[in-house]
Amino acid sequence: MAVMTEFIDLIVPVAIIEEKYPGGWEQCLSDHKRAIGGRVWFDDHLFRDGAMNPGAMDALLKAWWKMGFECYTEKDGVRQWKDLCVYEGLHGGLQMPCEWLGEDPATRTLYLRGTPPGEIKGRDWDLCDEWEAPVFPGL
Numbered sequence: 001m002a003v004m005t006e007f008i009d010l011i012v013p014v015a016i017i018e019e020k021y022p023g024g025w026e027q028c029l030s031d032h033k034r035a036i037g038g039r040v041w042f043d044d045h046l047f048r049d050g051a052m053n054p055g056a057m058d059a060l061l062k063a064w065w066k067m068g069f070e071c072y073t074e075k076d077g078v079r080q081w082k083d084l085c086v087y088e089g090l091h092g093g094l095q096m097p098c099e100w101l102g103e104d105p106a107t108r109t110l111y112l113r114g115t116p117p118g119e120i121k122g123r124d125w126d127l128c129d130e131w132e133a134p135v136f137p138g139l
Contacts (some may be wrong), residue, residue: 007050007051008051008053009050010085012069013046013083013100016069016083021069078096078097085098100113104117
């Protein structure tokens with residue numbers, strides 16, 4: 001399975017969430033239930049949250065760090081992602097190496113390295129049908 005990318009993506013392996021998220025995977029899903037299908041989606045291996053600007057992504061990183069997730073590590077003198085990573089598809093993808101993340105630029109998807117990409121999970125476009133465009137008087 002694979003997750004769709006959009007704007008700036010925060011990606012966390014489900015296995016790491018089970019290990020480090022306070023309350024585990026079920027609590028993570030509960031905490032994000034209002035955002036699932038909107039800015040949050042996941043497959044069997046990866047959880048994706050996202051932001052539309054660097055400041056919002058920085059806030060997400062800080063929140064996960066405060067929960068005990070290690071954002072970075074250094075290996076052989078190179079700084080790289082550890083428990084999670086940030087992927088910016090419009091700006092070249094990964095800004096630092098991430099050993100566990102695979103990417104398919106042709107489909108703009110990410111998957112857990114060592115697993116087949118397969119079916120793509122992403123935004124629930126049916127939610128968009130419920131959104132109403134703002135009404136601007138005079139237009």
